[in-house]
Amino acid sequence: MTLRPSNAEPRRRQAPRNRRQLSSSAAASPGQLATTLSTILLLLQTIAPPSAVSAYHRAPCTTTSIRRQFQYSECYAPSLNPDLFLREASFVMAHDAATGYLPLSTKDSNEALANHAAMSQQEAYSSSNSWKAISKDFLALYGKTQVGTVYDQLNHGARALDLRPKLYTNGTIGFHHGSLIDIPLSSITLGNLLEDAKQWCKDNPKELVIIFHSKMVHEAGYNGLASQVYMETTDDGYDAANNNNDANQDLDDMFYDDALQQNYYNDDQANQDDNVNNDNSNNDDNDQSASYSYYYNGIAALRGVYENHGVPYYPCEKLGNLTVGEAMDLADLTKLGGKGYLLAVDRHDMYASLCGKANRAQYSLVTCYSSHYATNDNNVQAQQHNAESNSQSYMQCTDRKGTGQAKLNALRSYVKASTNNEPTDNSNELGPPADYLTYPFNQIQGFWQVDASSVQVGLMHESTLLDDNRVSQVNAEMVRMAYNNEFDSVSIFSMDNVALNGNAMFSVLRNQCDQSAISNDDDGLHACGQQLVMPQMNVSTTLPIFWNVVLFVIYGALAAMVLVMLVQAFRMRNKELRDQNSLICSGSIIT
Structure with a gap:
């Protein structure tokens, strides 16, 4: 049984019996006394000194604003239940994590x-x-959605990182944020970002961190991504790329087994592959262990960076049926000379697509700024007034006493539909995936989305995505929804500005019943879910x-x-x- 450290006590919603109640129970009868003693023992076991082997302690844990976001004292959180299917585990994801490296300087x-x-x-x-x-x-x-490095973001509660790679013609991999911005290479590259993530994993060696790629682009456009590389995928090839490092020997089969090598190309390309293999039959006779596969140019470049930095990188299907414990075995950096648990995943297609259902329904997006819509009498009157006065009226998420509440309600409906609707693999419909082998993860987009119009209006208001996030208090609202069990399930919960209440969301998700190692104990003694007090969140609007x-x-x-x-x-x-x-x-x- 996994227990908590003695200095990590649960903040329960219900206080234990008072002294008078205990005295009357003890005096009533031997049977009642036994029951009372049993209750006391259960309570003592709940807060007893446990083994801290499988636990997370956020460091530093010195400020009140950080401590009060955790539901246990001393910034404590139990580890994930290793027997839980990975697709059922809950992760806070830092949306567009690389934008945290954008400088706010002159x-x-x-x-x-x-x-x-x-x-x-x-x-x-x-x-x-x-x-x-x-x-x-x-x-x-x-367009900056995060504050600080990925080390900072992980320390603020993120356990998944949303990265949008951009491959440059010189072979360097940087990042972008859609059509809004490119993150300058002078700010961060993939290699440097991985080192920051590895350092956090080294400092917190019991936590699993997952990197999710999506929407990869190339400096040269489509043609830069469409080209393919014919690569050796044998153990020897991996060892050669890593200078025959003995630390990698045990992971050779893990990286390049037959199940991993899925060829993402059409039938004509498959025929080409067969022809190449036939032309090289003499080489195959000389080395029966050699095997080759086509990889898109971007995937090949990503593989090179991950191998050089000693971080496992897999296609989606590798994780489809794994438990948390099995995924941590694949992510174990000690096998590559590091420490902690870190891995990266994508579909290994041309765009390094997300390993999951994105739940971005283009015609249902909830942006921070939009025109009034005729959804009620007030909005109809507002539209009529706008037409008569030739003016434009906007709903703003930052107007918390006015239209902002309607905006927040719309976002609440959107995120609930992302997990509570009927399962569907249709990318234009909200809901969890129906095929978990194809989509191992389900994303909830718990942030203000953007389109061309909302960006224009946001700039007109001299606002930013970070400022919209703070003023609207959207992160605090998402935490309250998670605490109140308004989601049927949570896989990856994507947030802007995890520096604001990210640890609160992490604590709520980790302490859901059956999520953590201690809540899954057979004795059922440990508090979980709404048995624990809701985190106290920062609601700074400035x-x-x-x-x-x-x-x-x-x-x-x-x-x-x-x-x-x-x-x-x-x-x-x-x-x-x-x-x-x-x-x-x-x-x-x-x-």
């Missing part, structure tokens, strides 16, 4: 301003490049003073850039007028 803006000032007059007169730089800075600031200063400086620099451009254009216009007047006064015509 360095780029100042450089752009200096470069603009150094332009010739003719170059300055054409300001398209400057406007492009301004737009890029605005979008980078707006940015810290430091970030307010940073935002003020950034927006001020951008405004200064625009002002400089206007001043230079005005000076050029005046110079042209002076030159023209000078030619007329000279009394001669110059052609």
Whole structure:
């Protein structure tokens, strides 16, 4: 039986009996005394000094804002139940985790301003490049969904990382956030991000962390991804790529067994594969253990980075029927010279697609900003008023006393449908997957989604995704929903800004009955679910003073850039007028 450390006590909803009740019970009869003593023993066992072998303690655990997000004292959380199917385990996922590396500084803006000032007059007169730089800075600031490195995000409760890889023509792998932004290579690369994740796993060696890829792009576009690489997939090939490191010997079969090597190509490509194998039959005779497969260019590049950094990387079907314990065996970094549990997964298709149902229904998205819709009499009247006054009215998630509540209700319905609807594999319909072998995981998008219109309106309001998240208090609402069992099940719960109440969501999900190692004990003595008190969450609706200063400086620099451009254009216009007047006064015509 797995027990808790003695200093980690559950914060129960119901207090134990008072002293008078215990005294009357003891005096009543020997039978009642035995019952009372038994109850006391059960209570003592619940908070007894346990073995801390299978437990997580968040470090540091010094501030009140962190401690109160955990349902046990000392920032304690039990480990996942190893007998639970991986698809049934609950993970907090940091949405677009790589955006945490985007700097909120004025360095780029100042450089752009200096470069603009150094332009010739003719170059300055054409300001398209400057406007492009301004737009890029605005979008980078707006599209940042996380704060801090992946080490920080994992420390804030994330146990899954949502990564959108971008392959560059020089072979480097960086990241992007859809059509909004590219994360500069100077900020982070896949290799550096993996080292941050490995360091957290080393510091917290009992926790399983999963990296989910999706929406891979190439600097050269579609053609850069569509090409394929014919790669050796034998044990020898893996050893050669890792300089014959003895630490990898035991994992050779794990990485490259026959079940893993699924060829994601059409029948014509399969025929090509057969022809290549036939042409190389002499080589096969010399080495019967050699095998080859086609891999998309992006997948081959990803494999290279993961092998170089000693992190397991699998296709989805490898995890379909595994338990948590079996997945941790595959993710065990000690077999590769590291420490902790970390693995990466995707479909190994051209776009490194998500290993699960994304639940992004394009026509049902709930954005932070949108036009009023005629869903009730008030909105009908609002639309009529807008039409008569030729004005536009918006619903805003940040308007908590007005339209923001309707927005929050819409998001609540969206996330509940993602898990409570009937199972379906239709990507345009919300609900859990019907085929768990094809879609081992089910994602709940517990954040404000974006479309072109919402981005425009958000920029008009000088807002950001992080600011929308804070002001609307959406993370706290998602935690309350999870605590109140409003979801039939949770696989991966994707959140923006896990730094705000991410640990609260982690604690609630981990302490659901049957999720953790201690809640699954046969004796049933340990509190779980709503037997524990709801975490106390941070509900700050404003940015810290430091970030307010940073935002003020950034927006001020951008405004200064625009002002400089206007001043230079005005000076050029005046110079042209002076030159023209000078030619007329000279009394001669110059052609």
